[in-house]
Amino acid sequence: MHPKNIYSSNKPDFDKLATKYAKLRHFCTLNKKGKFTVDFNSNECVGALTEALLKENFDLEVVFSSNNLIPRLSNRLDYLLTIDDVIEANLVDKNVSIAxxxxxxxxxVIYPLLGSKLLKWSFVGTETDQKSIEYGKIIINNNKLDHLISxxxxxxSDTIFNCTEQLIPENKFVFSMCNPPFFTDDEVTAKFNRFYSETFVNKWTETSRDDPRSTTIATISELSTKGGEVEFVGNMIKESLDLSNKINLFTSLVGKKSSIALLLPKLKEIxxxxxxxxxxxxxxxxxxxxFDEKFEFPDIQQGSTKRKIQSKKTNNLKRLKTT
Structure with missing residues (x-):
């Protein structure tokens, strides 16, 4: 876990949270010591816990549906904080706005919510599902963040960046991020059971390190995309060539180690x-x-270990100055 992650040194006190937040308390159980405990096999309980954490730690109000994927906050924070470290290593002018x-x-809209609250960044979010857009806008307005998030x-669905090209701000350091669906349709069939309609629940039959240790309920669009994450991120890399002068840093989360080996050859000249x-x-x-050959990717401390897999760097790296 990233050392700046609030949950790295401040583990959630489930008993105190359940005592304070009635909705979470409703889904919790009492242990033999009379303390409230969280049932991580209950999507409703995990959703209520995440709502409580967002309110308690970030003063954000979000209501989750039991039929959608509940974001794990510590994982989302690590992604944002890692981006922040990389940006910090490249900005000379610390007053430059970040988008x-x-x-x-x-x-x-969990990444924009956390990024705007924690790091004071602005965001443009893209989405293909109209219902998700409508609900996301309600959340943004309820939290009075419409001046930072759109x-x-x-x-x-065949293109990734086309709807944002005209909205990318100038005179700012701009990065992109993405948490794409990890699986192909066949992988969803192998790893998940249909819960109802377009909602699926994990089978709990796998034992690899990549598999979740709690119940995962999500819609098919949250779980799968054509060709899985390899094809999606590969297309993102291809499209990024046309945006090299608008976006300083491109990023994506990857859920399977096997995908890295397939994606790295696409970046061998970048x-x-x-x-x-x-x-x-x-x-x-x-x-x-x-696409800036002078861009620096620093080693980043995660816990007690510096972690990296592979990188391509140029010699005599200099910090990027954004004007």
Whole structure:
């Protein structure tokens, strides 16, 4: 876990949270010591816990649906904080405003919410699902963050950045981020059972490190995309060539280690680096690239270990000055 992650040194006190927040308390159980405990196998309980944490630690009000993927906050924070470290290593002028493009922001716009509250960044989020856009806008307005966060409709599932090109701000350091669906349709069939309609629940039959250790309920669009994450991120890399003068730093989360080996050849001529996120038994990767050959990707401390997989750097790296 990133050392700046609030949950790295401040583990949630479930008993205190349940005592304070009635909705969470409703889904918790009492142990033999009379303390409230969280049932991580209950999507309703995990959702209520995440709502309580967002309010308690970030003063954010979000209501989660039991039929959608509930974001794990510590994982999301590690992604944002790793981006922040990389930006910090490259900015000479610390007063430069920072703007993010969140690809597939989802109904809960969780990255823009956390990034705007914690790091004071502005965001443009993209989303293909109209219902998610409508709900996301309600959340943004309820939290009075409409001056920092906007959502645009990507009407074409065949392209990734097309709807944001005209909205990318000038005179700012701009990065992109994405948490794409990890799986292909066949992988969803193998790993998940249909809960009802377009909602799926994990089978709990796998034992690899990549698999969740709690119940995961999500819609098909949250779980899968054509060709899985390899094809999606590969297309993102291809499209990024046309935005090299508008976006300083491109990034994406990757859920499977096997995907990294397939994606790295696409970046062999581009300045890039892969960072690991390890939280408990769950491992994720952040793939980053920039078309500025002077862009620096620093080693980043995660817990007690500096973690990196592979990078391509140029010699005599200098910090990027954004004007």
């Amino acid at each position: 993010g493009v969140d690809i597939g922001t989802g109904a809960y 959502i645009v409709h990507n009407e074409s 300045n890039h680096k892969v960072y690991e996120i390890i939280q408990g038994k769950t491992m994720r990767w952040i793939i980053m690239w920039s």
